[in-house]
Amino acid sequence: VPTALILGSGLIGAVIAADLAGDHADQDGEFRITIVDARPEALERAQAWAGGRLRTLVADLADPATIQQLAAEHDLVIGALASHLGYQTLAAVIEAGRPCCDISFMPENALDLDAAAKARGIPAVVDCGVAPGMSNLLAAYEAGQLDHCERIDIVVGGLPRQRRWPFEYKAGFSPADVIEEYTRPARFVEGGRLVEREALSEPELIDFEGIGTLEAFNTDGLRSLALTMNVPNMKERTLRYPGHIELMRIFREVGLFRRDLIEVGGAQVRPLDVISHLMFPMWSYSPGEPDLTVMRITVEGMRGGKRQRRIWNLLDDYDSARGWTSMARTTAFPCTIVARLLAAGRITTSGVLPPERLGGDESLVRHILAEQERRGVRYRFTLQEQ
Amino acid sequence: VPTALILGSGLIGAVIAADLAGDHADQDGEFRITIVDARPEALERAQAWAGGRLRTLVADLADPATIQQLAAEHDLVIGALASHLGYQTLAAVIEAGRPCCDISFMPENALDLDAAAKARGIPAVVDCGVAPGMSNLLAAYEAGQLDHCERIDIVVGGLPRQRRWPFEYKAGFSPADVIEEYTRPARFVEGGRLVEREALSEPELIDFEGIGTLEAFNTDGLRSLALTMNVPNMKERTLRYPGHIELMRIFREVGLFRRDLIEVGGAQVRPLDVISHLMFPMWSYSPGEPDLTVMRITVEGMRGGKRQRRIWNLLDDYDSARGWTSMARTTAFPCTIVARLLAAGRITTSGVLPPERLGGDESLVRHILAEQERRGVRYRFTLQEQ
DSSP states (O other), X not given: OOEEEEEOOSHHHHHHHHIIIIITGGGSOOOEEEEEXXXXXXXXXXXXXXXXXXXXEEOOTTOHHHHHHHHHTSSEEEEOOOHHHHHHHHHHHHHTTOOEEEOOOOSSOGXXXXXXXXXXXXXXXXXXXXXXXXXXXXXXXXXXXXXEEEEEEEEEEEEESSOOTTTOOOOSSOHHHHHHHHHSOEEEEETTEEEEEOTTOSOEEEEETTTEEEEEEEOSOOTTHHHHOOOSEEEEEEEEOTTHHHHHHHHHHHTXXXXXOEEXXXXXXXXXXXXXXXXXXXXXXXXXXXXXXXXEEEEEEEETTEEEEEEEEEEEEOBTTTTBOHHHHHHHHHHHHHHHHHHTTOOOOOEEEOGGGGTTOXXXXXXXXXXXXXXXXXXXXXXXXX | OOEEEEEOOSHHHHHHHHIIIIITGGGSOOOEEEEEESOHHHHHHHHHHTTTOEEEEEOOTTOHHHHHHHHHTSSEEEEOOOHHHHHHHHHHHHHHTOOEEEOOOOXXXXXXXXXXXXXXXXXXXXXXXXXTBHHHHHHHHHHHHSSEEEEEEEEEEEEESSOOTTTOOOOSSOHHHHHHHHHSOEEEEETTEEEEXXXXXXXXXXXXXXXXXXXXXXXXXXXXXXXXXXXXXXXXEEEEOTTHHHHHHHHHHHTTTOOSXXXXXXXXXXXXXXXXXXXXXXXXXXXXXXXXEEEEEEEEEEETTEEEEEEEEEEEEOBTTTTBOHHHHHHHHHHHHHHHHHHTTOOOOOEEEOGGGGTTOHHHHHHHHHHHHHTTOOEEEEEEEO
16 A cells, blocks of 8 residues: 655645545545644544544644654655645655655746756656646646647636625735745746746736636736746636725735835834735635636637637535535645556656646546546537638 | 914925915915924925925924914914824813814814813814815814705715825825724714724715725724714715725735734834834825825705705815815815804804814804915815705
């Protein structure tokens, strides 16, 4: 029985653990799982969801030496830590020479560790969630179905089902990462060149079956696709209920997202800390509050002399029976499915692999989609041809 | 030659000084004027506007003993200090036994000093600006034209001529007083009873000739009218460009107007101090930036068996020749006109007099309107009869 190490027992790590522990394991091999987190209560939740089949370990994972030692003791490692720990954790796991997959959404470029992973002969699948993750996989797969791919457009959002004034938004992951998305310039590929746009710019209203009208806006979400795919036009945008973005633009304009210290009333504070303190409690999901995940991947180009638009749509909802958020489901399942593929030796390429590197293998893509479908996460394909 | 003391050389105090110093004095007697402020540069501006005809004095006016001593040395006193100093200043002037008028917009109830003013035998005209001020005077005058007055409705706003994202607002007076208006519950009279409404509530779109559509919303502006007028329905509301109020409601909801200390990043701060620090610079008029003042006073009831609606409209603009804001013009002129009436002995009633107490004297009202018209501030009357 292979051993798996799960680093981080947050909302997503706990669902990864429960899934790997056999919740959907009737067609899969089994693992002996260790899950590690600094917070005992987070481990307890994971243990409850996994039916007591985990080995839990309380440890501070901010130290790469701890990571490396733990990784060396397991056959497979899954990284589900906070984004700011992602890169150093991945480096330590690669150093330990263990195959791994990661969903930490690290700000650094994971491809910088490609040589190290190749040197150790191990596959390290990064950005292995929904977006980044399934977005990369399906974009690359569909680009491969075309003779010439001209455009990849990805829009994606995690949203509360119920819209509540004034934000009509709650954060399924770290709200600080959300603000980072709202402030960092968005990088796109246009006409074959990397261009920068202001974050939150160019809002566009788009209708979605089962939701209604949402607003797409520029965010810096292409990540590795901008480097790995030879497609002249690529952009990733984020979706919110209409109005949220205008409000965030105003907050930014007023200076509430500033990270420098200002002096007020004799004290020195960062405005971002103040607005985070006030706003983030309003961005927290209540226990049992339903969320949704919506994504549309549009890949456009020529095939057999005809213009095709190849579109994948995802709409996923909260799992009220298990209490799993849609954000956790749609992010965790690609990761657990790929983890099983790693354990089964189905992914043999060594190096740091963003999911588009797996998109050329049709049977692998079909398997990843089918396994998600079995867990209730349904991607739907539409072909438009002119 | 009577001597006049002007307390405060802010934007409005300086215009008061220039007007009293003879800028429009061809039909008026003259004053020997002392203007006092803690800021030498504010006194310099007033001196320039008054053509060098002022005696200026640098003094800290936060000490009521200073006020009382200065007041005793003059025949007439005009209060144009910040709102938080208004009440203690008025009390000190009354103590000195000098007739006075005031535009400080004090939060306290000036009528509490009525007995003291009566005991000294002096008239103290308070709230003697545009609103409060002309609003009180005209509401009372028109109520007196009816056999039975059923309703007084006042809407008023000071706005920048040019609307700039995101606030479409600038503060012609203390921005802290504006936030106070946005947070303090609004008190109205409905069906003869004093009722409270949440500040910023019940927005209503209203069109104004020469401006376009504005949004009226509940603020606590009735002040003395709620106590002195026996009219069953009275409300005063504030006007902004549409959208501003929604944004202020959101800021309030998020907690940005909270006055309690919160701890962020190891420091203790009041959220209101933080948002004020960030937002107030965006609320400041640039030098020469044109503002406007808009007001509509509607007085409704029965006269001679017919239903009448007696409406006064004011739309006033920035005086680009003099560099006087509309806010300063419309506030200062009622005060200087009343000051001259006080000096001429035309107002003899002793006690604290909010302007509605002058509204029963038709010749006085006509004079105050005519003198403003001569200064380019035009109130227009409309009668609707059914």
